Amino acid sequence: MSFRHEKYVPFGGPDGGDGGRGGDLIVTAVDDRVTLGEYRQRKRYQAKNGNDGTSRNKTGKSGESLSLSVPAGTLVKWTHEGTEEIIDLDEVGASVVVCHGGDGGRGNSRFRTSTNRAPRLAETGLESEEVELELELKLLADVGVVGLPNAGKSSLLAAASGANPQIGAYPFTTTEPNLGVVNIGWASIVVADIPGMIEGAHEGKGLGDQFLRHVERTAVLIHVVDGEDEDPLGSWRTVNEELRLYGEGLDTRPQLVVINKVDIPEVVGRQAELETEFAAAGVQLDGFISAANGEGVTGLMRAAHEMVKETREAQREKAAAAGTPKRVAVLRPPPANIRPEVTQLADGEWRVTDPRVERLAGGVNMNDSFVEAQFWSELNRIGAVHALEAAGAKPGDSVLIGSAEMTWR
Numbered sequence: 485m486s487f488r489h490e491k492y493v494p495f496g497g498p499d500g501g502d503g504g505r506g507g508d509l510i511v512t513a514v515d516d517r518v519t520l521g522e523y524r525q526r527k528r529y530q531a532k533n534g535n536d537g538t539s540r541n542k543t544g545k546s547g548e549s550l551s552l553s554v555p556a557g558t559l560v561k562w563t564h565e566g567t568e569e570i571i572d573l574d575e576v577g578a579s580v581v582v583c584h585g586g587d588g589g590r591g592n593s594r595f596r597t598s599t600n601r602a603p604r605l606a607e608t609g610l611e612s613e614e615v616e617l618e619l620e621l622k623l624l625a626d627v628g629v630v631g632l633p634n635a636g637k638s639s640l641l642a643a644a645s646g647a648n649p650q651i652g653a654y655p656f657t658t659t660e661p662n663l664g665v666v667n668i669g670w671a672s673i674v675v676a677d678i679p680g681m682i683e684g685a686h687e688g689k690g691l692g693d694q695f696l697r698h699v700e701r702t703a704v705l706i707h708v709v710d711g712e713d714e715d716p717l718g719s720w721r722t723v724n725e726e727l728r729l730y731g732e733g734l735d736t737r738p739q740l741v742v743i744n745k746v747d748i749p750e751v752v753g754r755q756a757e758l759e760t761e762f763a764a765a766g767v768q769l770d771g772f773i774s775a776a777n778g779e780g781v782t783g784l785m786r787a788a789h790e791m792v793k794e795t796r797e798a799q800r801e802k803a804a805a806a807g808t809p810k811r812v813a814v815l816r817p818p819p820a821n822i823r824p825e826v827t828q829l830a831d832g833e834w835r836v837t838d839p840r841v842e843r844l845a846g847g848v849n850m851n852d853s854f855v856e857a858q859f860w861s862e863l864n865r866i867g868a869v870h871a872l873e874a875a876g877a878k879p880g881d882s883v884l885i886g887s888a889e890m891t892w893r
């Protein structure tokens with residue numbers, strides 16, 4: 485609240501500016517985070533308050549927003565007014581406003597009317613929003629290993645990384661995806677070994693295709709073909725067909741194709757034949773490996789690492805070319821046509837609910853009859869007096885608004 489004070493202007497008008505907006509609380513996916521470790525302990529985060537408005541009708545500065553950085557692939561969940569919101573921050577730059585800063589209160593100059601030239605009413609700022617967030621990082625691997633059951637996918641992961649997945653001489657040994665970190669010099673890539681796929685996996689055959697969602701966001705696939713397979717090219721086609729039917733672009737993902745189990749003499753004997761057969765189908769084999777003795781595995785992982793770098797780089801360029809990073813808007817339209825509500829609390833005791841005057845009541849000094857009268861005229865303006873009358877309130881009754889209590893005269 486402020487009034488103009490100037491030399492030679494004895495009765496300056498009201499000039500209290502509005503308060504500034506509070507800052508928003510935002511969650512943003514960034515590329516320099518890989519885990520949610522910093523949020524492991526329950527913590528409170530708060531954006532800055534807006535500043536008070538000042539004299540000469542100056543609006544207060546808006547409060548600074550606070551952005552929480554998370555890795556891409558984080559699911560953000562919270563509950564807002566009874567409905568559950570889930571946002572998938574699936575790429576770097578994606579962000580969501582989880583709490584909106586409250587609007588600043590209106591300064592006293594806004595309450596000037598033809599009959600009230602010296603309003604001493606000013607609103608308090610809108611209460612801040614508060615939410616409890618749940619952050620969940622979806623499994624994120626650079627490379628997905630695909631192939632028929634028993635091809636040697638888990639054996640490859642074991643040979644290349646420190647992971648220790650179950651390996652068995654029977655199909656469907658792996659039932660849940662395994663992750664391993666593969667070091668290539670100073671760099672590293674995360675490799676996901678998933679259950680084997682068979683024809684019809686997309687309609688639920690075998691273990692189905694649900695685990696494929698774990699390789700949806702990989703940059704590169706390693707397709708392992710069993711060298712002992714009766715029809716390696718046919719098997720390769722089967723798996724690719726399932727990838728295509730699954731969708732999500734898995735069939736166009738860069739793929740390294742390798743024939744495994746080259747430690748077996750019979751497989752060595754087929755090498756030339758297989759190379760020709762795949763080449764005739766337009767497929768350049770990326771090598772013969774042995775997950776059992778490690779032959780060719782290091783070279784394969786180097787190639788995978790190079791391919792991951794290229795693909796991620798291309799993805800970044802594409803995102804940059806697409807312009808501003810996407811911001812997931814969670815729109816919350818303000819409630820239309822607010823009307824004051826009157827409820828009877830007891831005999832001779834009423835409560836008025838209306839966000840417009842509740843905020844005003846917070847700042848009204850009820851000991852000042854002049855200010856109180858102004859407040860009543862504001863109540864009249866928004867229709868609260870009428871609503872009280874209609875509900876049966878009488879002079880002398882007690883009226884509660886927000887944190888304020890007054891007597892109806």
Ligand SMILES: Nc1nc2c(ncn2[C@@H]2O[C@H](COP(=O)(O)OP(=O)(O)OP(=O)(O)O)[C@@H](O)[C@H]2O)c(=O)[nH]1
Nearest residue numbers: 634635636637638639652653656657658680775776
């Ligand atoms: N000789 C030989 N045997 C291998 C090689 N790689 C895997 N195997 C064997 O092939 C069988 C299947 O290996 P896994 O690594 O479990 O195969 P997988 O592709 O993970 O199989 P699922 O999890 O059932 O889809 C096991 O008996 C392995 O020991 C290899 O390079 N050479």
Ligand SMILES: [Mg+2]
Nearest residue numbers: 637638657658
């Ligand atoms: Mg396996």
